[in-house]
Amino acid sequence: MPTGVAIRDVREQLFAAAERVLLRDGPNALTSRAVTAEAGCAKGVLHRHFTDFDGFLLELVLDRVHRLEARSPDLLATAGTGTVEGNLTDVLTDLFSSVAGAIMALVIFRDDLRARLRQAGRQGIPLATEATAMIAAYLTAERDLGRIAADADIATLAPTLIGAQHLLFAGRDGTPPDPDVVHRIVASVLR
Structure with missing residues (x-):
């Protein structure tokens, strides 16, 4: 230009x-x-x-975190509709097929970026942390509706689903895993 x-x-x-x-x-x-x-x-x-390249990356990550947080009401709106496994399969496939999975890898890869994110008040791995909170809120709503066990340990289920999907998607060549594989993992974790 x-x-x-x-x-x-x-x-x-x-x-x-x-x-x-x-x-x-x-x-x-x-x-x-x-x-x-x-x-x-x-x-x-x-x-x-931007102040420098890490400042640019910080703003990129924070912008994408805010976009993910804005999607949480959409997932909550699916509570009580379809199947729990199907809703989670859809959101997890979408989440890790998007740039979010690549940004998680970026955060893990760059020490200076992680330090700046901590200074900005972000703990854990941004996007994974917010996705876990989004899944936890959804699972809580489904538990309240009686669609998952009343004694379901949401604090364990949500990060387990995110971690399992992250491992499933990590290192792929850009093609997402078969949705049936994602669904099978979701169903196994929820059982």
């Missing part, structure tokens, strides 16, 4: 470019140069809008 040409919604354009690089090439390839080249802009554009 030529110098001096205004870019609309720079943050989102750079975030989208970072996601494409992350999904295509993995966390090791995610550099400021790769992001700006993918976005089709000068490297200085990123540095004019």
Whole structure:
């Protein structure tokens, strides 16, 4: 992009470019140069809008955390409809087929990013932590409706589902596992 040409919604354009690089090439390839080249802009554009590259990554992760948190009411709205296993299979498949799984890997990969996230008040692995809370709220609603056991240990079930799915999706070539496999794991964990 030529110098001096205004870019609309720079943050989102750079975030989208970072996601494409992350999904295509993995966390090791995610550099400021790769992001700006993918976005089709000068490297200085990123540095004019963010303190440094880790500051950019911090804002990317926090933005995606907020997007995930905004989806929680949609999952809660499915409580009492369909099957519990089906609803969880859908949300877990969607969650780990999206960039969220790649961002979790990025957070694990970059020590400085984890430190900045802790300074920003985020504990655990962002997106995994929020996904666990979303699943826990859903499971609580289903328990209250009597669709899962009254003595179900939600505090154990939710992170177990997230961890099992993360391991199932980790290291894949970009293709999600068969939904039947995801469903079988969900059903086993809930039993």
